[in-house]
Amino acid sequence: MPSTTNQDPASGKRQIVIIAGGVGAARFIDGMQQIHPPDSISVICNVGDDLTWNGLKVCPDIDTVIYTLAGIEGELGWGIQDDFTSMLDELTVLGDEAWFRIGNRDLATHLIRNRILQNGGTLSEATGELCRRRNVSVNVRPVTDDNHPTMIRTTEGILTFQEYFVARQSEPVITNIEFPNKDSALPAPGILDLISTAESIYIAPSNPFVSIEPILQIPGIRDALIESKAPKIAISPIIGGKAIKGPAAKMLYEMGHDVSALGVAKIYAPFIDLFVYDTIDQELTPSMDSLAIQTAHCDTIMKDRLGRKQVAVNVTALLNEVQKY
Amino acid sequence: MPSTTNQDPASGKRQIVIIAGGVGAARFIDGMQQIHPPDSISVICNVGDDLTWNGLKVCPDIDTVIYTLAGIEGELGWGIQDDFTSMLDELTVLGDEAWFRIGNRDLATHLIRNRILQNGGTLSEATGELCRRRNVSVNVRPVTDDNHPTMIRTTEGILTFQEYFVARQSEPVITNIEFPNKDSALPAPGILDLISTAESIYIAPSNPFVSIEPILQIPGIRDALIESKAPKIAISPIIGGKAIKGPAAKMLYEMGHDVSALGVAKIYAPFIDLFVYDTIDQELTPSMDSLAIQTAHCDTIMKDRLGRKQVAVNVTALLNEVQKY
Numbered sequence: 106m107p108s109t110t111n112q113d114p115a116s117g118k119r120q121i122v123i124i125a126g127g128v129g130a131a132r133f134i135d136g137m138q139q140i141h142p143p144d145s146i147s148v149i150c151n152v153g154d155d156l157t158w159n160g161l162k163v164c165p166d167i168d169t170v171i172y173t174l175a176g177i178e179g180e181l182g183w184g185i186q187d188d189f190t191s192m193l194d195e196l197t198v199l200g201d202e203a204w205f206r207i208g209n210r211d212l213a214t215h216l217i218r219n220r221i222l223q224n225g226g227t228l229s230e231a232t233g234e235l236c237r238r239r240n241v242s243v244n245v246r247p248v249t250d251d252n253h254p255t256m257i258r259t260t261e262g263i264l265t266f267q268e269y270f271v272a273r274q275s276e277p278v279i280t281n282i283e284f285p286n287k288d289s290a291l292p293a294p295g296i297l298d299l300i301s302t303a304e305s306i307y308i309a310p311s312n313p314f315v316s317i318e319p320i321l322q323i324p325g326i327r328d329a330l331i332e333s334k335a336p337k338i339a340i341s342p343i344i345g346g347k348a349i350k351g352p353a354a355k356m357l358y359e360m361g362h363d364v365s366a367l368g369v370a371k372i373y374a375p376f377i378d379l380f381v382y383d384t385i386d387q388e389l390t391p392s393m394d395s396l397a398i399q400t401a402h403c404d405t406i407m408k409d410r411l412g413r414k415q416v417a418v419n420v421t422a423l424l425n426e427v428q429k430y
Numbered sequence: 431m432p433s434t435t436n437q438d439p440a441s442g443k444r445q446i447v448i449i450a451g452g453v454g455a456a457r458f459i460d461g462m463q464q465i466h467p468p469d470s471i472s473v474i475c476n477v478g479d480d481l482t483w484n485g486l487k488v489c490p491d492i493d494t495v496i497y498t499l500a501g502i503e504g505e506l507g508w509g510i511q512d513d514f515t516s517m518l519d520e521l522t523v524l525g526d527e528a529w530f531r532i533g534n535r536d537l538a539t540h541l542i543r544n545r546i547l548q549n550g551g552t553l554s555e556a557t558g559e560l561c562r563r564r565n566v567s568v569n570v571r572p573v574t575d576d577n578h579p580t581m582i583r584t585t586e587g588i589l590t591f592q593e594y595f596v597a598r599q600s601e602p603v604i605t606n607i608e609f610p611n612k613d614s615a616l617p618a619p620g621i622l623d624l625i626s627t628a629e630s631i632y633i634a635p636s637n638p639f640v641s642i643e644p645i646l647q648i649p650g651i652r653d654a655l656i657e658s659k660a661p662k663i664a665i666s667p668i669i670g671g672k673a674i675k676g677p678a679a680k681m682l683y684e685m686g687h688d689v690s691a692l693g694v695a696k697i698y699a700p701f702i703d704l705f706v707y708d709t710i711d712q713e714l715t716p717s718m719d720s721l722a723i724q725t726a727h728c729d730t731i732m733k734d735r736l737g738r739k740q741v742a743v744n745v746t747a748l749l750n751e752v753q754k755y
Contacts, residue, residue, distance in 0.1 A: 160541070195539075213524055
């Protein structure tokens with residue numbers, strides 16, 4: 106079967122590599138797949154938010170990316186649109202707490218993933234299978250096939266990411282973010298190659314602490330990023346001092362950073378070439394000049410599918426300009 | 431905690447024991463719980479129909495009994511009433527065959543059972559927990575905590591029970607019914623005691639081959655039944671030469687038995703005291719006389735909850751009459 110010799114979409118063709126968390130990343134990637142061939146895009150996805158829910162492995166960031174690329178994401182960015190929760194309501198009737206919201210249709214994803222994992226498949230294989238079944242041609246990958254949870258140490262004790270984010274609505278004050286498996290988790294097959302052979306590398310507009318950092322913590326990933334010859338560009342998740350979604354701004358404050366695009370730029374400066382922030386934050390331009398990297402601004406708000414495409418166009422144009430230097 | 435010393439509802443109190451399959455049994459037990467204290471009834475349930483569905487253990491007979499006793503059974507006798515299948519429909523969208531129908535609300539049961547089993551609990555414990563959560567006071571038990579599948583050998587090959595019953599709609603011609611784990615499966619804790627200390631033992635109006643026989647195949651069960659001093663009564667699942675539900679009549683034919691209540695009576699005669707058949711079949715009464723057991727007839731059709739209660743009243747009255755001898 107000659108077709109199996111080149112199964113990896115990344116092999117033989119340099120990829121646009123996007124380092125991604127959940128909702129913001131998913132919208133940006135959807136923009137990118139509207140202006141680049143989808144199979145020329147590879148996504149390295151965070152798994153630090155993953156949880157075991159009633160014995161089923163659930164991967165919120167991977168699922169959000171796949172659902173968004175398939176055009177079926179829920180109104181709030183996660184889950185499946187027009188989904189209902191009768192299964193979850195029944196669990197509640199039966200006395201479960203059921204604080205983690207999983208819709209009826211969403212559950213089908215977790216059942217299929219679970220079946221593949223139970224049969225000895227890897228998370229990479231399960232993710233590839235889910236992409237194929239959703240007709241998603243972008244190459245979505247978990248950064249690791251191993252368990253690699255993000256643990257949130259707070260003034261109220263240590264929490265898993267979902268306990269912090271969903272059950273506690275990001276309210277507890279963070280004192281540290283920890284990755285207990287960071288030394289033992291291995292990059293998933295092909296991930297380091299994707300980075301080192303990339304045509305370009307984008308850090309999606311995701312939370313730097315709990316979406317991007319967990320990826321960089323996997324042994325070898327950060328070094329591969331630094332060593333890759335590809336131009337590296339990050340898009341700010343902070344616009345006008347606020348995160349479009351999630352606790353990124355609150356985390357910047359609690360972790361002692363500037364609560365601004367500049368604060369994010371400083372975090373990424375050691376390993377990127379270009380930092381893109383929203384035009385609304387252009388008053389930050391002078392202070393950006395102190396960084397040892399290129400910075401630029403454009404409109405980065407993605408209100409709808411057309412907006413996502415426009416942001417991808419804007420950011421790609423800025424990258425092309427940087428490459429002239 | 432003194433309350434834990436007497437957790438077994440059967441301990442210290444002789445139980446009405448009902449040997450049960452699915453829909454027919456569930457309706458009869460619901461009748462019985464309307465005229466006897468529910469916690470004086472113990473049900474020994476078939477597990478030969480159990481299947482692993484997307485990695486989750488599903489126990490159709492146990493669930494049918496619990497749902498019926500909780501008053502939430504579906505219109506066709508199985509599943510939960512007013513349930514929808516959006517989860518299953520999504521699996522189909524994703525390319526699964528999904529021939530085994532599991533509703534959204536129904537799935538909550540399987541998730542809770544799966545979680546208990548994954549945490550090292552037994553099927554008996556999971557069943558007890560599901561009864562408590564459904565406020566079912568009848569003591570519903572699996573006959574065994576082990577895997578004990580019923581395999582249907584047909585002229586078209588060997589099938590699991592659900593492949594035969596659901597996927598193939600009971601169409602293939604049966605050549606044999608096999609229980610590959612019959613020598614290794616153990617009675618669940620307390621089951622043999624329940625039988626030997628029972629106040630009375632009922633064989634529910636269930637399929638003799640694939641509901642009752644799998645229970646009798648577990649080592650020790652048949653002997654315990656024969657040795658128990660309790661009066662033993664079986665209710666015919668065949669009425670007017672037909673089964674109310676399921677392939678019992680077709681199986682009687684294919685397995686070489688009379689397709690009638692008499693055919694069923696002959697199967698049970700070696701270990702029961704009284705066989706009850708429907709009044710519609712009273713023309714069989716003379717031929718019943720050749721059996722070495724008592725036989726009697728009454729109305730056994732259970733159209734609604736009141737009908738279930740009436741059948742329980744009828745059958746209990748016949749048992750009381752037999753006990754006078």
